[in-house]
Amino acid sequence: MSAYSELIKNFEKIRAYMRDFYVYGFKSRDDYQTKSARSYDDERRRLESWLGDHMSFVRTPEGKNVFISIDSRTIRHNPFYHAWKAKSFTDGDVTLHFILFDILHDPSVRRTISEILAEIDGKYLSGFTTPMMFDESTLRKKLKEYREAGLIVAEKEGRKMYYRRTENTDISALNDVLHYFSEAAPCGVIGSYILDKEEEADTDAFTFKHHYITGAIDSGVLASLFTAMREKRVVTLSNMSRHKDLPTKNRIVPLRVFISVQNGRQHLLAYLPEYNHFQAYRVDYLSNVKLEEPTPRFDELRAELDRMQSKMWGVSVKRNKWGVEQLEHVEFTVQVADNEEYIVRRLYREKRIGTVEKLDEHTYRFSADVYDSSEMIPWIRTFICRIVQMNFSNRTQENKFKEDLEEMYRIYGIGKEVES
Amino acid sequence: MIFSELYSAYYNTVAAILSRIIDGERSEKELQKIVAERAFGESLLTIMPSLKSEKWQLLHGDMTTSLEHKPTMPLTTLQKRWLKAISLDPRIKLFGVDFPDLGDTEPLFTPADYYVYDKYSDGDPFEDEEYVRQFRIILEAIRNGSQIKFEMVNRNGKTLYIRCRPKRLEYSEKDDKFRLITAGWHSVSTINLSKMHNCAHYTGPKDLDHAERDKAQDTLTVRVCDERNALERFMLHFAHFEKQAEKLDKNTYLVKIKYAHEDESEMVIRILSFGPMVEVIGSESIKKLVIEKLKKQLNCGLK
Numbered sequence: 001m002s003a004y005s006e007l008i009k010n011f012e013k014i015r016a017y018m019r020d021f022y023v024y025g026f027k028s029r030d031d032y033q034t035k036s037a038r039s040y041d042d043e044r045r046r047l048e049s050w051l052g053d054h055m056s057f058v059r060t061p062e063g064k065n066v067f068i069s070i071d072s073r074t075i076r077h078n079p080f081y082h083a084w085k086a087k088s089f090t091d092g093d094v095t096l097h098f099i100l101f102d103i104l105h106d107p108s109v110r111r112t113i114s115e116i117l118a119e120i121d122g123k124y125l126s127g128f129t130t131p132m133m134f135d136e137s138t139l140r141k142k143l144k145e146y147r148e149a150g151l152i153v154a155e156k157e158g159r160k161m162y163y164r165r166t167e168n169t170d171i172s173a174l175n176d177v178l179h180y181f182s183e184a185a186p187c188g189v190i191g192s193y194i195l196d197k198e199e200e201a202d203t204d205a206f207t208f209k210h211h212y213i214t215g216a217i218d219s220g221v222l223a224s225l226f227t228a229m230r231e232k233r234v235v236t237l238s239n240m241s242r243h244k245d246l247p248t249k250n251r252i253v254p255l256r257v258f259i260s261v262q263n264g265r266q267h268l269l270a271y272l273p274e275y276n277h278f279q280a281y282r283v284d285y286l287s288n289v290k291l292e293e294p295t296p297r298f299d300e301l302r303a304e305l306d307r308m309q310s311k312m313w314g315v316s317v318k319r320n321k322w323g324v325e326q327l328e329h330v331e332f333t334v335q336v337a338d339n340e341e342y343i344v345r346r347l348y349r350e351k352r353i354g355t356v357e358k359l360d361e362h363t364y365r366f367s368a369d370v371y372d373s374s375e376m377i378p379w380i381r382t383f384i385c386r387i388v389q390m391n392f393s394n395r396t397q398e399n400k401f402k403e404d405l406e407e408m409y410r411i412y413g414i415g416k417e418v419e420s
Numbered sequence: 421m422i423f424s425e426l427y428s429a430y431y432n433t434v435a436a437i438l439s440r441i442i443d444g445e446r447s448e449k450e451l452q453k454i455v456a457e458r459a460f461g462e463s464l465l466t467i468m469p470s471l472k473s474e475k476w477q478l479l480h481g482d483m484t485t486s487l488e489h490k491p492t493m494p495l496t497t498l499q500k501r502w503l504k505a506i507s508l509d510p511r512i513k514l515f516g517v518d519f520p521d522l523g524d525t526e527p528l529f530t531p532a533d534y535y536v537y538d539k540y541s542d543g544d545p546f547e548d549e550e551y552v553r554q555f556r557i558i559l560e561a562i563r564n565g566s567q568i569k570f571e572m573v574n575r576n577g578k579t580l581y582i583r584c585r586p587k588r589l590e591y592s593e594k595d596d597k598f599r600l601i602t603a604g605w606h607s608v609s610t611i612n613l614s615k616m617h618n619c620a621h622y623t624g625p626k627d628l629d630h631a632e633r634d635k636a637q638d639t640l641t642v643r644v645c646d647e648r649n650a651l652e653r654f655m656l657h658f659a660h661f662e663k664q665a666e667k668l669d670k671n672t673y674l675v676k677i678k679y680a681h682e683d684e685s686e687m688v689i690r691i692l693s694f695g696p697m698v699e700v701i702g703s704e705s706i707k708k709l710v711i712e713k714l715k716k717q718l719n720c721g722l723k
Contacts, residue, residue, distance in 0.1 A: 006462045011423045023655045026665040049461035071662040089425035095477045105489040124486045128477045150497030166494045173517045181506045190502035193427040205562040210594040223422045226529040257534040261593040264656040349542040378693035385713035388720045407696035
């Protein structure tokens, strides 16, 4: 049995725990029955170690519940980035890393493998009681890894291969840029990695409202999907649907990531070649993204998605394998009092692909043709108190909306006799 | 690879420790402080002991190192690709910086690779010259702890002349707007940047207060009925607040959320968007607002 370490080898293992502790926060140890008790204890302890004061506990009759509670408006940097900085390594990895970059301390310094090995043994390790031994194959493997990461370049001269570090990049002017975009751009954890290079990074000037920090947990999946899109590749990945117990393996063409800044979810819109079908996948349910062959159809498929976006309220697409689309018409009318211009502004700024029509001084009508009218229901409910008419081509959705309203009246004890 | 020890808190901490040793530091207590500042809660038990015990052969028994140079590492390709990606973002113009030469680095993503589908369409004009000029004045004042003056038109159409001490810029992804959080201005502490005019550094004699005003907080308590996946949707929707959840029975949950009182109206419509799956238990004021809206709706004659 290996000893506990606060570092981890596989990020995927901790991803689900972080999400559960942060998003839900009411589960007790017994609710994690699919994992071993020791695994639960270790992951909880790691999260405590990384997130410190953001972790809280509450005792309930079912046991101790662990949760992560963060008002993202009060923090300057996403605490989940700590988890990305907890990758484990071997004693040899860390020793070799610092010695190697000390030998190759400037881009002008270059060495062959045998020169590096001689320096490691003679200059860096000989003073230790039991010096580590690095053989040529270990060093070659490390240099290959660092070449792939873009840290080292290899240059052949005659029959000899020389290695040197890559040129430095001056990031001294980017402090504010990094502080802002490490929170506001996708895969912001990479910006946080760059900020860590600054010894004394300035206290930043930015905070964030309506800031969904959970997406940070999915940065690895997102980075792979973006890489696939840039290279126009097919990917295979695992999808853990909430309707199934086991993840399914999918072969898809990733086309675009759809990010919500109102519900905290990120979706991948992708094309399934085997079914001639477009589909949205929750990014937080995806894992094991593997890049496959390039597809010549990428540009054509993305152009098709561009066209389809004018019918998408959120992420739903209804287009069958013969390319036939089903659209639903949605229409509702609201009344606006004299001092309520802000409601009109709301309609215009929030209408997305819909249109707003002024019927008279106090009445406005919103209409849209979309793939899935059920996606619009939560938004339409935000106009409760002023909806005077609605007309959905999908009658089931319209009736459900009205039944829900009746249910809300019942919950709050509101009767038909109410006058104002 | 995004998950790599190259970016780890441990590597960064070891680099900082070795730098201090090269500078001549020998006090273990001082070096442990670096660990406490840069690494994790339990790293004190690992990093210095591993260095001192020669497990990681970078530090000798007399607290010296064979390294001759302070540890540095070039940017990785992944870091360059991300920098290239943000250099394509229209908001980059706000900062007026010259990007380093990233050569033929391919961006990690471009604006065509993602789509924020529900942000409001009346976001700030990030490429407007006057907006950018004001943004930079404010940012500079925040950095220097100095003061600014500007004009704004209030809701009654009256022009106000304001002096304040900018503290920070708050960006809302949903509104796609920056707000300035100030100190030293007694009537208001938050203002949308797009509403400010003629912003300039203030160099007059008045030394304004430095303290930011505390925002009054309230607690919203709701009962969530987990139908139609409402629980997951609700918890994710409100994930950015400080909150606590409790399971009441098989499919009912009690959730308490702390929010700024000034955002009460926004909270009401966000709660309403969940329909009958979420019932407000408290506070009384927010419950009253929900009931008022429902009463008005009942009188709208929706058939």
